[in-house]
Amino acid sequence: xxxxLAALVGVTLVMPPALAQQKxxxxxxxxxxxxxDVLVSKCFQCHxxxxxxxxxxxxxxxxxxxxxMVGRGALWTEDEIRQMADYLGxxxxxxx
Amino acid sequence: MRELVARFLSQSISRRxxxxxxxxxxxxxxxAKDIVEALVPTAHAQAASGxxxxxxxxxxxxxxxxxxxxxxxxxxxxxxxxxxxxxxEALVDRPQLKYILTPHEGPGAAMAAGYVKxxxxxxxxxxxxxxxxxxxxxxxxxAYKEQTPLVFYSYRTDQSGRAGRDGFEExxxxxxxxxxxxxxxxxxxxxxxxxxxxRRAFKAAWTPPYGPTYASWHSDYNDERVRAExxxxxxxxxxxxxxxxxxxVDRAAKMLLEARMPLMIVGDEVYNAKAIGKAVKLAELLGMxxxxxxxxxANFPETHPLWVGNPxxxxxxxxxxxxxxxxxxNVGNKLxxxxxxxMVARDPKFIDMRIDSASMGNIIALxxxxxxxxxxxLDDLTGAVLQLxxxxxxxxxxxxxxxxxxxxxxxRGLRDLVMKNPDWNRAPMLADRVTREVAQFADPDAxxxxxxxxxxxxxxxxxPQNGRELFFYYGAHLGSGVGTAAGVKLARPDRQVICLVxxxxxxxxxxxxxxxxxxxxxxxxxxxxxxxxxGPHSRVIEKVPGGRMVQTGRFFxxxxxxxxxxxxxxxxxxxxxxxxxRSPEELRAALGRARKATMDGKPYLIDAQxxxxxxxxxxxxxxxxxxxxxxxxxxV
Numbered sequence: 001x002x003x004x005l006a007a008l009v010g011v012t013l014v015m016p017p018a019l020a021q022q023k024x025x026x027x028x029x030x031x032x033x034x035x036x037d038v039l040v041s042k043c044f045q046c047h048x049x050x051x052x053x054x055x056x057x058x059x060x061x062x063x064x065x066x067x068x069m070v071g072r073g074a075l076w077t078e079d080e081i082r083q084m085a086d087y088l089g090x091x092x093x094x095x096x
Numbered sequence: 097m098r099e100l101v102a103r104f105l106s107q108s109i110s111r112r113x114x115x116x117x118x119x120x121x122x123x124x125x126x127x128a129k130d131i132v133e134a135l136v137p138t139a140h141a142q143a144a145s146g147x148x149x150x151x152x153x154x155x156x157x158x159x160x161x162x163x164x165x166x167x168x169x170x171x172x173x174x175x176x177x178x179x180x181x182x183x184x185e186a187l188v189d190r191p192q193l194k195y196i197l198t199p200h201e202g203p204g205a206a207m208a209a210g211y212v213k214x215x216x217x218x219x220x221x222x223x224x225x226x227x228x229x230x231x232x233x234x235x236x237x238x239a240y241k242e243q244t245p246l247v248f249y250s251y252r253t254d255q256s257g258r259a260g261r262d263g264f265e266e267x268x269x270x271x272x273x274x275x276x277x278x279x280x281x282x283x284x285x286x287x288x289x290x291x292x293x294x295r296r297a298f299k300a301a302w303t304p305p306y307g308p309t310y311a312s313w314h315s316d317y318n319d320e321r322v323r324a325e326x327x328x329x330x331x332x333x334x335x336x337x338x339x340x341x342x343x344x345v346d347r348a349a350k351m352l353l354e355a356r357m358p359l360m361i362v363g364d365e366v367y368n369a370k371a372i373g374k375a376v377k378l379a380e381l382l383g384m385x386x387x388x389x390x391x392x393x394a395n396f397p398e399t400h401p402l403w404v405g406n407p408x409x410x411x412x413x414x415x416x417x418x419x420x421x422x423x424x425x426n427v428g429n430k431l432x433x434x435x436x437x438x439m440v441a442r443d444p445k446f447i448d449m450r451i452d453s454a455s456m457g458n459i460i461a462l463x464x465x466x467x468x469x470x471x472x473x474l475d476d477l478t479g480a481v482l483q484l485x486x487x488x489x490x491x492x493x494x495x496x497x498x499x500x501x502x503x504x505x506x507x508r509g510l511r512d513l514v515m516k517n518p519d520w521n522r523a524p525m526l527a528d529r530v531t532r533e534v535a536q537f538a539d540p541d542a543x544x545x546x547x548x549x550x551x552x553x554x555x556x557x558x559x560p561q562n563g564r565e566l567f568f569y570y571g572a573h574l575g576s577g578v579g580t581a582a583g584v585k586l587a588r589p590d591r592q593v594i595c596l597v598x599x600x601x602x603x604x605x606x607x608x609x610x611x612x613x614x615x616x617x618x619x620x621x622x623x624x625x626x627x628x629x630x631g632p633h634s635r636v637i638e639k640v641p642g643g644r645m646v647q648t649g650r651f652f653x654x655x656x657x658x659x660x661x662x663x664x665x666x667x668x669x670x671x672x673x674x675x676x677x678r679s680p681e682e683l684r685a686a687l688g689r690a691r692k693a694t695m696d697g698k699p700y701l702i703d704a705q706x707x708x709x710x711x712x713x714x715x716x717x718x719x720x721x722x723x724x725x726x727x728x729x730x731x732v
Contacts, residue, residue: 045409045413045414046408046409046414047409047638048638050637050638050641053641053642054637054641054642054646054711054712055710055711055712060518063517063518064517064518064519064709065709065710067513067514067516067517067518067528068514068517068526068528068709070510070511070513070514070517071514071517071527071528071531071552071554072408072552073405073406073407073408073552074408075405075416075507075510075511076510076513077510077513078513078516081513
């Protein structure tokens, strides 16, 4: 185990600086799950998540929110909207 | 008698009227004829100047009116001012000057600005001293931000003989109040300097880059009798339509041709220079995608296959396509920055073509500056590109154009997905539904005046080349929409004009509805009424995420209900027929009635009930518990 850890540390240390810079920090408040990558790539190019991280609503309401973003210029496919709505409904669904 | 002679010399009256006037004044017919003969050479000399110069004798206000006509003014917008009595007196015999009484200076100035923007013709907006001026200054601010060549005038209520005595409308150094938001602000120092002051204001306003100007003088100068020279605008206009530096043009052409992916941003200088066709030509030559950040007008046909849409978050990086332009050319866009991040990143080379050199190079570093009237600039650049064009460049441009066209068509389909919102048919309506209903209703060449700040338009396919036109706002002083729409309709009576306005904006400036009714300006006004300030609601939450406001649902600043405002009743109070629409079906029917009303020459207003959507809106929003009822001890 110690050898494996040392090897991993070594890999990290020799990682080229450019590659290290490309590693984006994980988005706080967004646990991994299906649809997260689509959400992060599509939503964060326009605004920070600060505003809507406070929102708790069911999947259908999230879907409506996402379609309103289409009205504001977002160019997403129906499938991408479905994936994001699934994710948000799951992670930021209505509090029980 | 002297005034009669002056009017004859200035060709304000005919030879026959002059003769009649002399005899009425007691001069014998023979003597009158002698006077006429003696004056004819002078009159001819003035006529030979093409009417460019006139010697006017009369009150200061009459000289003011004469200079306005010489400056090309047809409409005068103003609010009642007793100190302008002699100006109103001068209007009686000068029907060429049409005075439009506006019941509030703010919407009045917005109406004047709308007229200027839609007609390209000069006008002046008059206020009563500083008390009226400060009401108009919100729209003066907008005109400054939007570079609208609008001339403002207000007298100083203190008379020259008793200034500085704390008069009830008096403030010291009145003309200095407006200086940060005008190109020129000046006080005429004598009554005979009124025409000179006025024509200088018009010259400064109408010399690019355009902007508002302000002229003022002591009110008693309007009453004083003087002799002054009046000069037509064409004798003062420096005609500042400059061509770009040829060496820089060649550099720009080479850069664009060698680019892997050039991108063009267009802006309002393109519309103002009537250079839309030239922008299209350059884009087509290079197979270059085109976008536009926030501006007043749509400056490129949105139906054109090279149009890639507006960047959703203003920055070019928020565009879906192209993702990595290596050369960006801006043609006539001021590039308003509302955040610290430059709209054009440092990576691509940047060519900036504008007449407004003062705002170039302030935020975005320049690789090629092209200071020019953009119509000339586009002509010269297109010519330079054509000279350097080779079959290989042509092939590259054609391949790129095909790629852009493919994105354009895909994006069109994706934008229409807005109609798949699961709440599309709800009542009260989604703002998007109201927008799309109006887009489907509007004439193919409708003019859309848009002051619904939180609403993004879609589905209109704006095309300033004989299609639908957009008049948005660039300065953020609210209350301009209704007035602007009235001014636009005044300038373009044969075009359908639709005003889209938020409820918050509407209540800042509804008085121009009365002008629509009185002047028979058949504008359709649609109010997006969600009984709230949506924009401030969202932005406050973004600034204080998860804060006490969100936790408690207590927002002090955004809810306009309890009681709800009825915009239809407000409109009726101004003489405009109106109704409330709660659902898509009601809206569609209301639009039909609006069309019928406007065909009959009458304005119409629809109060469209819109849902409050977004974070932390409650069904019945909390309002601060301020009620005086519990404090009253008497039933009065």
